[in-house]
Amino acid sequence: MKIKINIDGVKELDIAKGTTALEVFSGPNFQGNKRPIAARFNDTLIDLSSPIENEGTLNPVSFDDEEGKVVYWHSTSHIMAQAVKRLFPNVQLAIGPAISEGFYYDFFTKKTFTPEDLKNIETEMKKIIEENLPFERVEMSKDKANALFSKRKEKFKLELLDELTGNVSVYKNDEFIDLCRGSHVPSTGYIGVCKLLSVSGSYWRADEKRENLQRIYGISFETKEELEKHIQKLEEAKERDHRKIGKELDLFTINEKAGSGLILWHPKGATIRRIIEDFWKEEHLKNGYELVITPHIAKAGLWRTSGHYDYYLKNMYIFQKENEEYVIKPMNCPGHILIYKSKIHSYRELPIRYAELGTVVRDELSGVLHGMLRTREFTIDDAHIFCTEKQIDDEILGVLRFARKITKTFGFHKLGYELSVREPECKDKYAGCDEDWEKAEHSLKKALETENLEYKRMEGEAVFYGPKIDIQMYDALGRKWQGPTIQFDFNLPGRFGVTYIGKDGNPHNVIIIHRTVFGSIERFIGALIEHYKGDFPVWLAPVQVRIMTITDKLIDYAERVNEILKFHTIRTEVDKRNEKIDFKVREAEKEKIPYMAIIGAREEKENTVSIRERHRKNRGPLSIDNLVAEINEKQKKKI
RNA sequence: GCUGGUGUAGCUCAACGGUAGAGCAACGCAUUCGUAAUGCGUAGGUUGUCCGUUCAACUCGGAUCACCAGCUCCA
Numbered sequence: 001m002k003i004k005i006n007i008d009g010v011k012e013l014d015i016a017k018g019t020t021a022l023e024v025f026s027g028p029n030f031q032g033n034k035r036p037i038a039a040r041f042n043d044t045l046i047d048l049s050s051p052i053e054n055e056g057t058l059n060p061v062s063f064d065d066e067e068g069k070v071v072y073w074h075s076t077s078h079i080m081a082q083a084v085k086r087l088f089p090n091v092q093l094a095i096g097p098a099i100s101e102g103f104y105y106d107f108f109t110k111k112t113f114t115p116e117d118l119k120n121i122e123t124e125m126k127k128i129i130e131e132n133l134p135f136e137r138v139e140m141s142k143d144k145a146n147a148l149f150s151k152r153k154e155k156f157k158l159e160l161l162d163e164l165t166g167n168v169s170v171y172k173n174d175e176f177i178d179l180c181r182g183s184h185v186p187s188t189g190y191i192g193v194c195k196l197l198s199v200s201g202s203y204w205r206a207d208e209k210r211e212n213l214q215r216i217y218g219i220s221f222e223t224k225e226e227l228e229k230h231i232q233k234l235e236e237a238k239e240r241d242h243r244k245i246g247k248e249l250d251l252f253t254i255n256e257k258a259g260s261g262l263i264l265w266h267p268k269g270a271t272i273r274r275i276i277e278d279f280w281k282e283e284h285l286k287n288g289y290e291l292v293i294t295p296h297i298a299k300a301g302l303w304r305t306s307g308h309y310d311y312y313l314k315n316m317y318i319f320q321k322e323n324e325e326y327v328i329k330p331m332n333c334p335g336h337i338l339i340y341k342s343k344i345h346s347y348r349e350l351p352i353r354y355a356e357l358g359t360v361v362r363d364e365l366s367g368v369l370h371g372m373l374r375t376r377e378f379t380i381d382d383a384h385i386f387c388t389e390k391q392i393d394d395e396i397l398g399v400l401r402f403a404r405k406i407t408k409t410f411g412f413h414k415l416g417y418e419l420s421v422r423e424p425e426c427k428d429k430y431a432g433c434d435e436d437w438e439k440a441e442h443s444l445k446k447a448l449e450t451e452n453l454e455y456k457r458m459e460g461e462a463v464f465y466g467p468k469i470d471i472q473m474y475d476a477l478g479r480k481w482q483g484p485t486i487q488f489d490f491n492l493p494g495r496f497g498v499t500y501i502g503k504d505g506n507p508h509n510v511i512i513i514h515r516t517v518f519g520s521i522e523r524f525i526g527a528l529i530e531h532y533k534g535d536f537p538v539w540l541a542p543v544q545v546r547i548m549t550i551t552d553k554l555i556d557y558a559e560r561v562n563e564i565l566k567f568h569t570i571r572t573e574v575d576k577r578n579e580k581i582d583f584k585v586r587e588a589e590k591e592k593i594p595y596m597a598i599i600g601a602r603e604e605k606e607n608t609v610s611i612r613e614r615h616r617k618n619r620g621p622l623s624i625d626n627l628v629a630e631i632n633e634k635q636k637k638k639i
Numbered sequence: 640g641c642u643g644g645u646g647u648a649g650c651u652c653a654a655c656g657g658u659a660g661a662g663c664a665a666c667g668c669a670u671u672c673g674u675a676a677u678g679c680g681u682a683g684g685u686u687g688u689c690c691g692u693u694c695a696a697c698u699c700g701g702a703u704c705a706c707c708a709g710c711u712c713c714a
Contacts, residue, residue, distance in 0.1 A: 104709095112642085112643065113643090198708060198709075199642095199643070199644095199708085199709085200642070200643065200708055200709030200710065201641070201642025201643060201708095201709065201710060202641095202642075202709070202710045202711090203641075203642090203710065203711075206710070206711065207711090212641075212642060212710095213642090213710090214642080214643085215642090215709070215710080217708095217709085243706095247650080248650090254705095254706090256687080256704070256705045256706085260704090260705065260706080306714095307714085308714075311714065312714060314712095315712095315713085315714090330714090331714075333714095362713090364712080364713080365640050365641090365711075365712065365713095366640070366705090367640065367641070367642095367709085367710080367711080367712095368640095368710095368711080368712070368713085369706095370707095374713095463714060464714080465714075487714095489714095491714090548674095550671080550672065550673055550674095551671045551672065552671060553671075578670080578671070578672095579672090579676095579677085580670095580671090580672055580673090580676080580677060581672070581673055581674060582672090582673090582674065582675060582676070582677095583675080583676055583677080584674085584675095585673095585674045585675055586674095586675035586676055587675085587676090588675090589674095589675055590675080596674075598673070598674065600672095600673055601673095602673085610673080610674080612674055617674075618673095618674050
């Protein structure tokens, strides 16, 4: 019996019922650029070996496709598990999914995998790949699967089976069998090159009360070149590590005498931060925000009212003084609310926008601390917008535009958007009424659509007190960083009784919108360091010009130039050491200083400096006035 | 917090049961030099901390602190 299928909506083919996808793709009527490794039939991903029984649309999936990578890496994780089982028959299998870059597999075993083991596993994987074992999909009843995995003593697979209903599928290559939904590449030979990257601990089901597992991470590609490129990218990421650059460029340190997760900002790091904060304040003042300052500690009662004392207790630093319990603030919202509530507000005053670079302290688990990206004390560029229901559309749109503009100023040109909304099934676990949620969601959606932004809808990802937009920034390496957040709050207004007096003379509920652009200044600057690789644009560079003398005789002139530049708010340093100019240039290059102003007898005579610009080498002489104008122009343009 | 790894001079790293060594940086002297390293010299360490094993510990064991890779958490 013949059936019709579509390929890519372009070609229509008549095929015999039961023909496999692989047969279709290797037939004369199909030409693809990339080797298919799986197929998409209508909306489901299928194996190339799956027979096609119905009419529909069939498309090849290759490694270049997002879902192709998932298949490819997932298959490699099976191969790794197979290799591990061959070498260490006693380990039990947990799970082994593909992740955003590669795959992992969790194993239950008393032994710990050493780098030596990884090498051996890798070698065994290569053998399995050479054996070119087919990935066979077998569907069976749950009972049969239960019997199978009991016999193989795979207790984790049995636990997973417990939660499945109906028939299940297992994948088999030779002696190795795994409970798996699929899909997979046709055979192990499809995997080109693979590399195991690291081992770490994990828990079964991410539950620390459950079994401790050993997780092996790896990645695979079709060609050696792709693998090398990937490894290069990992090395590049290491080179950009803000902790490494922060030390090299003398930006910040973390000192165990002070405590972990606490940043000591050195002059150069503090300069970058100051420039960013000044810019932030200016922009907020220009955009209708008022700057406020709230205390670092407050009585426990305030945090009881806000609710933090209950649900955020384990993260709060609490201390006792004169029979009064105090909390070091982990959030800025209650303070802003107290300022709002210091008097009665008319509808005519709204919206009110309070902004603060508010430093908060949170006790984070020691294991999560990570340079500037995850600290125990950090400064949120926080703002709270108090507005009426009618104003939310304008406010959200305003915040979205504002946040986009600021992040772009820092060179994050590619942004991603996520709209987090309620889980539709369990509405009762959320604060606020249905109507609030719908209006808020509508307004967030509308803002994204007005700006023509593509976004991902994250069902059930909203926090309990309101829906939000999260913005991700993509850095120079294409990595994602958490950026601005725009968050509704249906919880605090009720808890604190935040109201305004309407036209009717009655109090009405205020809508509170939390928003932040940087999230945490520390994290943002950490991201910025990695994004720019420490090579900051002129407006952010802690030292913009290093003046360097060729001989001691030029020190006086160098000092004069220094004074002039400083007078024009240019950040300069003089290198008047008795060293050769090559040496001074080398150091300035290593320190990524954008302008080197070299001073010799000629320059003194002509009242100039000789400019060497980073990335542009020697530019020759330039008058002081022109140098000032050029740098000030860059400062103004924020480049 | 959990699993695994690491901790030696300001930095990067070496030594390894017999009481620590290099390069860079610092300091001193010489050199006064034109766009990525001038030469010579000096000084610098209770080997993260504490406890134990040993005739002897940087080296072995335990605890602790910190860091790293993950897990977990993230109102």
